[in-house]
Amino acid sequence: MKTEIYNVKKIGTEEYTRAIDRGAELLRAGELVAFPTETVYGLGGNGLDADACRKIYEAKGRPSDNPLILHVADFEGLKKIVSRVTETAEKIFAAFMPGPITVILPRAKCVPDAVTGGLDTVAVRMPDNQVARDLILAAGIPVAAPSANISGRPSPTNGETVSRDLAGRIGAILDGGATDWGIESTIVDCTEAEGRDTVTILRPGAITGEMLQEIIGVVKTAAPKNTAEKEASLKRAPMAPGMKYTHYAPKAPMTLVTDGETMARELRRRKIAGEQVGLLLFAEDYPEYEVDYKCSLGSRSDIREIAAGLYDNLRYFDELPVDSLLCPVVPDEGLGAAVVNRLRKAAGGRLL
Numbered sequence: 001m002k003t004e005i006y007n008v009k010k011i012g013t014e015e016y017t018r019a020i021d022r023g024a025e026l027l028r029a030g031e032l033v034a035f036p037t038e039t040v041y042g043l044g045g046n047g048l049d050a051d052a053c054r055k056i057y058e059a060k061g062r063p064s065d066n067p068l069i070l071h072v073a074d075f076e077g078l079k080k081i082v083s084r085v086t087e088t089a090e091k092i093f094a095a096f097m098p099g100p101i102t103v104i105l106p107r108a109k110c111v112p113d114a115v116t117g118g119l120d121t122v123a124v125r126m127p128d129n130q131v132a133r134d135l136i137l138a139a140g141i142p143v144a145a146p147s148a149n150i151s152g153r154p155s156p157t158n159g160e161t162v163s164r165d166l167a168g169r170i171g172a173i174l175d176g177g178a179t180d181w182g183i184e185s186t187i188v189d190c191t192e193a194e195g196r197d198t199v200t201i202l203r204p205g206a207i208t209g210e211m212l213q214e215i216i217g218v219v220k221t222a223a224p225k226n227t228a229e230k231e232a233s234l235k236r237a238p239m240a241p242g243m244k245y246t247h248y249a250p251k252a253p254m255t256l257v258t259d260g261e262t263m264a265r266e267l268r269r270r271k272i273a274g275e276q277v278g279l280l281l282f283a284e285d286y287p288e289y290e291v292d293y294k295c296s297l298g299s300r301s302d303i304r305e306i307a308a309g310l311y312d313n314l315r316y317f318d319e320l321p322v323d324s325l326l327c328p329v330v331p332d333e334g335l336g337a338a339v340v341n342r343l344r345k346a347a348g349g350r351l352l
């Protein structure tokens with residue numbers, strides 16, 4: 001299939017409007033269209049059409065029990081795909097939507113099993129990105145959209161990366177340049193029994209636990225903390241099937257290191273063993289290391305910059321002859337919690 005590629009960087013121009021209309025037309029016809037959001041690029045398909053959803057799984061090579069997020073442009077669209085809005089969800093809508101957050105609610109009958117992986121809940125998101133909103137509005141349907149990458153790889157944060165993963169497999173790519181946040185939306189489960197002011201964070205993101213805590217009584221985290229919990233969570237299907245798959249991985253195996261001393265020691269050890277090691281480094285430490293392959297994550301004091309560039313930096317090493325990667329962990333608070341979550345998965349849990 002030939003993938004049509006459109007530049008949508010100049011909002012409101014004739015070229016822009018044509019691209020949005022064409023994208024919407026393809027979506028309505030059951031084809032797939034990749035588009036930018038404020039988090040990462042999404043691979044969109046008609047969220048009410050099971051066949052279109054199956055095409056998403058196929059194009060990405062995604063396991064079919066990993067449910068999709070439905071994207072809407074406004075609250076009117078949102079209310080059509082859920083059967084009930086809890087009080088806690090209302091608070092989240094008022095505070096953070098549109099924005100980089102996804103809410104799990106009981107699903108409406110019109111939502112096909114192909115979207116939810118057979119769950120009786122649905123994940124809904126209202127992106128705060130003009131291209132995404134214009135596309136969804138023009139299509140007039142909820143748009144099912146996981147990240148626009150081959151399953152298991154780092155999510156794409158620009159149009160070229162989408163094209164590298166998916167060109168030839170999908171109908172069109174709307175290239176709107178680099179995304180703002182660079183990591184996926186926060187996912188919160190709002191299906192707790194009525195009257196309890198509680199949410200569970202299923203995936204950390206730019207809307208942080210601290211921000212949610214300011215408006216909601218109890219904020220819990222679902223991420224497994226150790227092997228025993230992880231194994232338990234794998235068996236405890238089907239709370240969030242997506243949590244059981246590895247994600248975001250660069251091609252060379254990556255290991256996280258907790259401090260500079262460990263980084264230097266591990267680098268020496270691997271060099272002696274004849275390994276070609278790639279390093280991800282904070283900008284402050286970058287000049288210190290004399291290696292063939294290294295890249296800067298950004299300043300350790302600027303977590304927003306680190307998040308925005310993270311996936312591109314992970315993918316950078318895919319084109320280089322490295323045997324393994326070392327990467328420092330970032331402070332686990334605020335947006336840092338979301339970055340640590342992605343780093344751990346990208347490293348398959350390897351930590352020194």
Ligand code: AMP
Nearest residue numbers: 067068121122123146147240241242243
């Ligand atoms: P992505 O590949 O970035 O689109 O990831 C979508 C995430 O949303 C996956 O991790 C899913 O597990 C999660 N998700 C989607 N729908 C549901 C749902 N009904 N309940 C729990 N998690 C969901």
Ligand code: MG
Nearest residue numbers: 146147148155
């Ligand atoms: Mg994804």
